[in-house]
Each structure stands twice: as C-alpha cells, then as structure tokens.
Amino acid sequence: MRNTLFFMVSMFVLLSGMVRPALAKDTGYLFVSSEKDHTVTVLDGTTLQVVKAIRTGQRPRGMHFSPDRQWLYVACGDSDRIDVIDLKTLEVIDQLDVGEDPERFDLSPDGAVLYASNEDDGLLTVFDLHNKSVKAEIEVGEEPEGVLASPDGNTVYVTSEVANMVHVVSVKNQDVSKNILVGNRPRRFALTPDGKELWVTNELKGSVTLIDTSSLQVSGEIRFTPRGFRAEDVTPVGLVMTQDGSKAYVTLGSANHVALVDVRKHQVMDYILVGRRPWGAALSRDEKTLYVTNGMSDDLSVVDTGSLKVTRSVPVGRVPYTVIVDD
Amino acid sequence: MLRLTTIVALLWVSLWPQWVSAQVEKPSVMTVGYLELADDPRYIEEQMIARFQAQPWGRPYGGAEVGLKEIRFSVSVAGVKVRLRRHTGKDVAKLGETLKAWVEEGVRLVLIDAPGDAVRALADQVGNQDVLLFNLTSRDPKLRQEYCSPQLLHIIPDQTMLMDALAQYLVSKKWRRILALKGPSADDESFHAAFARSAKRYGLKIVDTRPFKLGRDPRQRGKNNIALLTSGEDYDVVFVADTRGEFARSVPYQIQQPRPVVGSAGLVADGWNWAWERYGAPQLNNRFMRKNDRPMTDYDWAAWIAVKIIGEAIARTGSNEFGALSNYIRGDEIVIDGFKGFPLSFRPWNGQLRQPVFVTTTNWVVARAPLEGFLHQSNNLDTIGLDAAETRCDMKK
Numbered sequence: 001m002r003n004t005l006f007f008m009v010s011m012f013v014l015l016s017g018m019v020r021p022a023l024a025k026d027t028g029y030l031f032v033s034s035e036k037d038h039t040v041t042v043l044d045g046t047t048l049q050v051v052k053a054i055r056t057g058q059r060p061r062g063m064h065f066s067p068d069r070q071w072l073y074v075a076c077g078d079s080d081r082i083d084v085i086d087l088k089t090l091e092v093i094d095q096l097d098v099g100e101d102p103e104r105f106d107l108s109p110d111g112a113v114l115y116a117s118n119e120d121d122g123l124l125t126v127f128d129l130h131n132k133s134v135k136a137e138i139e140v141g142e143e144p145e146g147v148l149a150s151p152d153g154n155t156v157y158v159t160s161e162v163a164n165m166v167h168v169v170s171v172k173n174q175d176v177s178k179n180i181l182v183g184n185r186p187r188r189f190a191l192t193p194d195g196k197e198l199w200v201t202n203e204l205k206g207s208v209t210l211i212d213t214s215s216l217q218v219s220g221e222i223r224f225t226p227r228g229f230r231a232e233d234v235t236p237v238g239l240v241m242t243q244d245g246s247k248a249y250v251t252l253g254s255a256n257h258v259a260l261v262d263v264r265k266h267q268v269m270d271y272i273l274v275g276r277r278p279w280g281a282a283l284s285r286d287e288k289t290l291y292v293t294n295g296m297s298d299d300l301s302v303v304d305t306g307s308l309k310v311t312r313s314v315p316v317g318r319v320p321y322t323v324i325v326d327d
Numbered sequence: 328m329l330r331l332t333t334i335v336a337l338l339w340v341s342l343w344p345q346w347v348s349a350q351v352e353k354p355s356v357m358t359v360g361y362l363e364l365a366d367d368p369r370y371i372e373e374q375m376i377a378r379f380q381a382q383p384w385g386r387p388y389g390g391a392e393v394g395l396k397e398i399r400f401s402v403s404v405a406g407v408k409v410r411l412r413r414h415t416g417k418d419v420a421k422l423g424e425t426l427k428a429w430v431e432e433g434v435r436l437v438l439i440d441a442p443g444d445a446v447r448a449l450a451d452q453v454g455n456q457d458v459l460l461f462n463l464t465s466r467d468p469k470l471r472q473e474y475c476s477p478q479l480l481h482i483i484p485d486q487t488m489l490m491d492a493l494a495q496y497l498v499s500k501k502w503r504r505i506l507a508l509k510g511p512s513a514d515d516e517s518f519h520a521a522f523a524r525s526a527k528r529y530g531l532k533i534v535d536t537r538p539f540k541l542g543r544d545p546r547q548r549g550k551n552n553i554a555l556l557t558s559g560e561d562y563d564v565v566f567v568a569d570t571r572g573e574f575a576r577s578v579p580y581q582i583q584q585p586r587p588v589v590g591s592a593g594l595v596a597d598g599w600n601w602a603w604e605r606y607g608a609p610q611l612n613n614r615f616m617r618k619n620d621r622p623m624t625d626y627d628w629a630a631w632i633a634v635k636i637i638g639e640a641i642a643r644t645g646s647n648e649f650g651a652l653s654n655y656i657r658g659d660e661i662v663i664d665g666f667k668g669f670p671l672s673f674r675p676w677n678g679q680l681r682q683p684v685f686v687t688t689t690n691w692v693v694a695r696a697p698l699e700g701f702l703h704q705s706n707n708l709d710t711i712g713l714d715a716a717e718t719r720c721d722m723k724k
Contacts, residue, residue, distance in 0.1 A: 120613055141400040143610050161607060163400035164642065181404050181642060184662045184670070185607075204664050230707070232669045254668075 027087065029326045031072060032280075032293060032300055033060040034317030040074055041316045042090060045284070045327060048302065048314050052090050056083045062104035063322045067111040072324070075102040077119060087326065096132060099125040104188075106147040106156070108171075115156045115169075117144035124158050124169060136174040140167045146188035150213075151195060159186040159200060166200055166209075168216055178216050182209040187237045192263060193245040201250065206234035208250060210266065222261060226271040229255045237279040242287050249290055251278040258292055260308065272308045274301040280320065285327045293320035354408040357647045359637060360429050360437035361391060361413040361630075362422050364445060369464075379572030380595040380689060381489070383626040387440055387464060388413060389619040390627035391634050393611075398638025405645045409638065419445045423452050430458055435649040438633050440626075443467035443474075450476035457649050459656070463629045467514075468521060471677040471713055475720035480657070480678040482629040486521035488712035489596035492684035492696035493589060494525035495710070499698055502563040502587070507536040508556060508578070510569045519568040522590065534562050541574050557582035566590040593688070596696075598625035600687045606666045632665050632680075639663060668695065669708060677720040681708040 028045035033056075040060055042052040057076025060083070064073050072085040073096075082102060084094035098105070098116040102125070105116035113135070114127040124144060126136040141163025148157045149171075156169040159182075166186060168178040183202025186209070190199040197219070198211040210220040224234050235253030241263060242248070248261040249272075257271040258278060275294025278301070282291045290303040293316070300323060302312040368374075369383055378384050395411055402409055412434070416422040419441075426437060426449055436459050439446050443465040450460055455477055462470060462481045471485055484492075497503070505526065509519045519536070526533055540550040548555055557565055565582050567590040569575035575591035587594055601612050601622035615623040615631070623631075639662070640655045641647060655661055656673065663671035667683040674681050686694040697707045709715075 120610060142397050142614065143607060160400065162397045164639075165400055165404075179400060179404055181401060184664050204662055204670055 026069075027326045030291060030300070031063060031322075031324045031326070032316045032320050033063055033074060033322045034319060035059050035061060035295075035321050036318035038076075039317050040072070040085065041320075043300075043314065043316070045325065048312055053317070054085060054090055054092065056085075056092060057081055057095070061321045062102070063324050064105065064107055065324065065326065067107065067109075069326065073105070073107075073114070075105055075116065077101045077103055082114070082116065096127065096129075097134070098127045099123060099134065099137065104145055104147050106149045108149050109151055109153050115147050115149055115158075117147050117158060119143055119145070122160070122162075124156065124167075126174060138169060138175060140169075140176065141165055146186070146200070148189040148191060148198075150191070157189055157198060159188070161185045161187065161203075166198075166211065180211060180216060180218065182211075182218065183207055183221070188239060190239045190241045190248060192241065193243065199239060199241075199248065201236040201239055203235045203237055203253065206231055206236065208236060208239070208261075220266060222266050222268065224250070224252055224255070224259050224268060226252065226255050226257045226259070229257075238281045240281045240283055240290075242283065249281050249283070251281050251292060253277055253279060256294075258290070258303070270308055272303055272310070274303065274310060275299050275313060280322045282323045282325050284325055291323045291325065293323050295319045295321065354403060354406050355647055356408050356410055357436075357641070358410050358412050358429075358432075358434050359634070360426070360434045361388060361411050361440070362426065362437060362449070363388065363413070363415050363440040364419070364422065364442070365415050365417045367441065369442065374571070377572065377576075379576060380592055380687070381597040381625065382572055383464070384621055384624050385619065385627075387624075387626040387630035390615065390623065390630035391438065393615050393618055394631040394634030394638070397614075398635060398642075401642035402638050405641050405647070407641050407647050409634075409641070411634070419448050423449060426452065430456065435459065436637055436652070437461070438463055438630065440464045440630065443470050446470060446479070447474045447476075450474075450479040453478050457653075459649075459653050461633045463633055464626050467517065468713065469517075471679050472719040475677050475722065477722045480673055480680070482633050482680050483625060484598045484682060484684050485679065485712065486518050487524060488679075488682075488684050489598075490518075490521040490525035491528065491711040492686055493522070493594070493596040494529040494531055495696045495698045495701050496594070496686045496694050497531055497564060497589070498529045499694075499700075503531050504562045505531055505533045505564050505566050506557060506560055506562040507533050507566045507568065508539045509536055510539060510567075510571070510574060512570065514570040515568045518570055518591070522566060522568065533566075535560050539567075539569075539574055553578055553581040554583050557584065562586060564589050567592060594693065595687050597685050597687050598682065599623060599628035600685050600692050602687075602690050603667075603685065603692045606664075606668045608666050611666050628665075632663070632671075636661070636663055671708075674709070674712075674715075676715045676718040676722070677713060678722075679712060681706065681712070683708065684711055 030043040032041045040054045057079030059078035060074045062075040074083045080100045082096040083092045086093045099118045101120040102116040103119040116125045122142040124138045141160025143161035146159040158167045166180040167176045170177040183205030185203040187201045200209045208222045212219040233254045238251040250259045260270045274292045275297040277296035278292045280293035292301040300314045300316045301310045414425045438461045440463045446462045460479045466485045468485045542551045567575040569591040579588040579593045640652045644651045665671045671682045684696045685692045697710045701710045703709045
C-alpha cells in the first residue's frame with residue numbers, strides 16, 4: 001500500500017516535471033529584440049512595464065529559450081555572434097561564435113545543437129552547444145532566414161530569400177538533401193503539431209506555401225487579401241500556430257494586419273489590425289494573448305485572441321523584431 | 328574476326344560517354360550574352376572617380392555577376408546552368424557582328440550596356456527574330472517611344488520615370504515654383520524636356536529656363552556664374568539638367584537664394600542608392616561591394632536585375648526554351664523582386680520595366696516613388712514614366 005502510494009506520488013511528480021521542466025523560470029516576462037537599439041527589452045507580462053533593457057551585441061534579431069529555460073539565446077547579426085542571457089539575472093553571460101551575420105536560428109530537440117542562418121554568407125552553421133564550436137557550415141541560397149529543426153531531430157529546414165527556396169537539410173549527412181522551390185522571398189516556418197505539414201511565408205508573393213513533409217512537395221498555397229490593401233502591400237513574414245494545431249496567426253508586414261487562419265481548412269478566418277509592419281508574433285501559454293512586434297511603429301501590439309482586438313500598444317525600442325514569452 | 332572485334336570495341340567506346348551521361352544528369356547550359364562598348368563615354372575614368380549622383384561609378388558587368396551567382400540554386404531545379412558571355416566591342420559595327428554570330432550559335436537572350444543609339448542599331452538588326460535584347464543602361468525616352476523595338480526590353484528607369492518621381496516629391500512638399508537651368512548637350516535637352524513633361528503632369532510651374540555653360544570666361548558669366556544665373560526671379564527650387572554632372576555638383580549652396588537644388592545634383596531621382604535599407608537592400612549592396620570594391624549604383628542594379636529576371640523565368644517555367652521564357656518574362660505572372668518593395672513587371676506598350684524610383688541625396692533615400700496618395704487605375708507604378716495613353720511605340724513594326 002505504502003509502496004503503491006509512493007509510486008503514485010513519485011510518478012505524479014515525475015510527470016508534472018516532464019510537462020513543466022523543474023528549472024523553469026516562468027517569470028511571465030516578455031522579451032523583445034530591437035534591431036536598431038541593440039537591446040532586448042524585458043517587460044512584465046501582466047503590467048507590461050519595462051523591467052529591464054538588456055544591452056546586447058549589435059542588431060539583435062532571432063531569439064530562443066534553451067529547452068530548460070535557463071537561458072535566452074539572441075542572434076546579434078552585426079556583431080557576428082549569439083549572446084546568451086541568463087534568465088535569473090537578466091544579464092548577458094556568454095557569446096557564441098556561429099559565423100557571420102546570424103539572423104535566425106533554431107535548436108535541436110535535445111538542445112545540444114544550434115542551427116543558425118548566416119544572412120550575408122548564404123550559410124547554415126551547425127553549432128555544438130556543449131563544446132561551443134562550429135561542427136559544419138552548409139552552403140545554401142543567399143539570405144537564408146527561417147530555420148526550423150524537425151521534432152524528430154533528422155531534418156532542418158532553411159529558407160533562402162534570394163533563391164526562393166526551402167532547403168531540406170539532412171542532420172545525419174550535414175548537407176542539403178532537397179531543394180523545394182516556393183513563392184518569392186520565403187521567410188519563416190511553422191510546422192503542424194503532427195509534423196505533416198510545413199508552412200512557409202512568401203513575403204513577395206503575399207502567400208503561405210504548404211509543404212507535405214513526407215513527400216517534400218508543395219501541397220497548397222494560402223493567399224491573403226485584407227481589404228484596402230493592394231497586393232504588393234501584403235507581405236507575410238511571421239507565423240505562429242496554436243498548440244493543438246487548429247489555428248495559425250500570420251503577420252502581414254506592410255499590410256499592418258495579422259491574419260487568423262483555420263489550419264485544417266487552410267482558410268483565412270479574419271484579419272486583425274495591429275501596428276506598422278508587423279513581423280514577429282508569439283502566443284501566451286494559455287493562447288488568450290497574441291503579442292506582435294511592429295517594426296515601423298516601434299511598438300508591441302497586445303492582442304486579445306478572443307475578441308481579435310489590440311488591447312494595448314507598448315513602445316519597445318527601435319525596429320522591434322522578435323517577441324518571446326517566458327510562461 | 329579481329330576486324331569484327333575491333334568494330335565492336337570501337338562501337339562500345341563511342342557509346343560509353345552517352346551511357347555515362349545518361350546515368351548522371353548534366354544540367355543544360357544556357358548562354359546569356361553581354362555586350363558593351365570599349366570607349367563608352369559614360370565610363371571614362373574621371374567621370375567614374377567623381378561619383379556624380381545618379382551616374383555610373385564603374386562598369387555594370389559586376390552587377391550581372393552578382394546576379395548570376397544568386398540564381399544558381401533556383402535554375403538548377405530546372406536542370407539549367409546559366410553562363411554569361413561578355414564582349415567589349417570597339418564600335419557599334421563590331422557589336423552588331425558579334426550579336427549576329429551569337430544568334431547563329433543559338434544565343435537568344437542578350438544584355439546590352441551601351442548608349443541609346445547603339446542599342447537602337449542592335450535592336451533594328453534583330454528586328455522580329457526570336458531574340459530578346461535587354462537595354463540595361465540607356466535612359467533615353469525615345470528608345471521607349473518612336474525608337475522602340477518588338478524584341479527590346481528596358482531595365483533602367485528612363486528620364487521620364489526619374490522626373491515623375493521627382494515631381495511627385497516636389498508636389499507633395501508644395502515646392503511648386505521651379506527655376507530650371509539647362510545644359511547644352513542633347514542629353515541635357517532631353518532631361519529638361521522630361522522634367523517639363525512631369526511639371527505639367529503634376530502641376531509644377533517652371534518660372535524660367537536658363538541655359539548654363541561650364542567655364543570661367545567672364546564674358547560668358549551670364550551662363551557660367553551661378554549667382555547670376557539664379558538671381559532676378561523668385562522660386563522654391565532650382566532644377567538643373569546636367570547629365571554629365573560637373574556643373575550640377577557645384578550648384579548647391581552657391582545659388583543666390585537659400586533654395587533646394589534638384590535634378591542632376593542635390594535632391595536626385597535615381598533607380599537605386601547604396602544607402603537604401605529596406606527589402607533586403609543592405610544584403611544586396613554588401614554582396615556587390617564585396618565583389619566590386621565600390622558601392623552599387625542604378626547601372627549595376629540594372630545589370631543585376633536583368634540576370635535575376637532570366638533566372639526567375641527559368642526556375643518558374645522549368646524551361647530553357649526561348650518562347651516559354653520570353654512569354655513568361657513579358658507576362659503578368661512573373662514576380663520580379665528588385666528589392667525595392669514592389670513586385671516588378673514589364674509594360675506591354677513599350678517594354679519598360681515598371682519599378683519604384685527613389686528620390687535621393689548623396690547618402691540617403693528621402694522618398695520612394697510612387698509616393699503615398701498617387702494612384703493609378705491599374706498599377707500605381709504606372710504613375711511613373713510613359714503610360715499606355717501617351718505611347719508612341721508601335722510594337723508591331
């Protein structure tokens with residue numbers, strides 16, 4: 001009886017630990033990188049007051065938490081490095097040399113490897129986080145941007161804005177196994193939770209390309225037509241999906257709106273007016289709030305996902321790029 | 328018996344290469360021609376060193392090379408490899424001979440970096456053949472009008488496009504009264520005429536037009552002394568038509584009244600500027616700078632985008648066949664990314680690449696035309712340059 005109880009309690013603890021890592025900070029803080037102020041602004045998630053402005057290297061853009069949420073990695077393109085911020089102290093504690101001009105990156109599912117797109121050189125750098133060294137540099141088309149590591153750890157997808165492609169990189173062979181031609185100026189990715197459909201935004205085509213991940217073929221396209229905007233103003237860039245894979249939010253750049261998309265039906269359901277040139281987007285854990293960075297109005301839109309309306313706009317430094325939530 | 332063995336052996340040896348190549352798919356090579364003139368007056372040394380606004384700062388071929396590198400991935404998906412073949416001819420006749428030889432060898436797409444009359448001669452030679460010529464660098468509006476040609480496309484903005492962009496900006500600032508200074512050459516005359524057209528179109532008033540002359544002869548001071556040239560009249564802005572640039576660069580801050588200088592110096596309309604920061608421009612400018620050791624100008628941009636257009640057509644049609652490529656390039660489906668924020672395409676009435684034009688200083692893009700609020704019934708880009716209604720180009724000749 002005691003053994004069973006002990007067993008159940010320990011399983012409960014173990015399982016809850018798996019859902020929420022034991023070392024999670026859960027500060028509720030928002031982190032926003034600012035391209036021109038060379039800062040990561042930290043905001044309190046509830047009051048939206050600025051808690052701290054962390055000075056980083058030049059031109060901070062892509063950001064990710066480490067899987068255990070101890071650190072925040074920040075790609076500082078003009079300083080040619082990734083800064084590592086300790087989430088307990090909110091200070092930069094380390095710098096990683098991942099090649100020139102890193103714009104965005106992703107981490108392998110186990111957090112051991114970092115894949116960075118080097119914008120100016122047309123490279124994908126494979127960086128070992130344990131011994132802090134470059135494992136490989138893979139040639140891709142110019143201006144690689146979006147990087148997505150598949151959850152099974154076998155593949156990394158990279159967009160090349162100039163080659164209009166998605167490069168499919170084999171982790172095992174450390175080379176490009178397939179090139180998929182998509183729309184013009186492809187930017188970023190989202191993957192459905194079942195891993196079967198890869199979404200890519202095409203900035204200049206005003207659409208999202210859908211790729212079937214088993215055949216690696218283009219399976220469809222979703223176009224965006226917010227009212228009052230000419231086709232050339234609709235420049236989709238960022239996208240974020242709900243955890244259950246039912247909805248996606250796509251930021252539409254020069255069209256100053258975010259599109260709400262039914263993922264399974266591949267249909268746009270609504271458009272949400274935000275600030276100027278929205279690119280970055282992130283959902284709170286409960287998915288009741290969507291945060292959007294507006295690069296040309298220097299602010300962050302806080303959107304209530306129930307009413308699809310902006311409830312607050314917060315100034316966050318010049319040309320905000322990524323917003324990420326620690327909750 | 329030996330003879331038979333020999334024959335069989337020889338057959339085997341001759342078939343082997345086909346066998347091997349059938350196993351390994353080799354890309355088909357497409358040659359794109361590039362013609363330029365040896366003594367092109369636009370590229371003389373002193374002119375390049377001076378780095379006048381909206382002028383070339385070196386030969387544009389380097390732009391084509393940057394474009395060639397950028398298209399390599401997307402054309403490889405179509406099983407094609409593109410090669411540039413460059414010829415620098417001593418005169419137009421030599422260029423014509425080379426063009427003829429290339430066409431006989433199967434070259435179908437040719438980029439031309441030459442002054443307007445040379446481009447016209449080569450286009451006339453091609454006539455209606457299945458060859459597509461790209462005028463990279465001549466800004467002459469007459470090439471888009473009476474001297475147009477069915478197989479000739481234009482990349483660089485012509486003078487009417489530059490002046491419409493400038494006029495949109497001046498109107499938006501309400502700087503309507505213009506004193507125009509005009510240079511002596513035919514190009515200067517054409518530049519001034521383009522401005523006069525834009526002024527009329529956008530409601531600017533040219534209060535006076537005065538000819539200038541480069542020099543220090545005091546007897547000619549009415550034409551070479553800037554203070555004198557710009558006095559006796561009130562105006563909001565001084566417009567200078569000086570396509571060489573040497574006179575224009577000395578005008579800002581020397582005029583009689585404190586007024587902005589526009590046209591060939593000061594506030595200048597241009598198709599590209601190295602300081603443009605949006606839509607991937609810094610990356611492009613960087614790639615160009617690293618290969619060519621100097622900033623990118625509109626002339627370099629034109630050579631670059633021409634190669635990019637060809638690459639895009641090959642990738643999207645999956646073809647290297649002339650008909651498919653030419654139709655795609657000239658059609659509405661093509662999405663051309665010039666890094667200026669609008670998708671570009673070719674005007675069917677005169678073959679001009681429609682595109683945004685910048686209003687620039689030496690180190691900044693002050694505005695991008697078409698400015699907000701200037702609208703057109705089908706494409707806002709057509710508020711800049713010769714529109715369908717005013718075309719004097721007959722493509723069917």
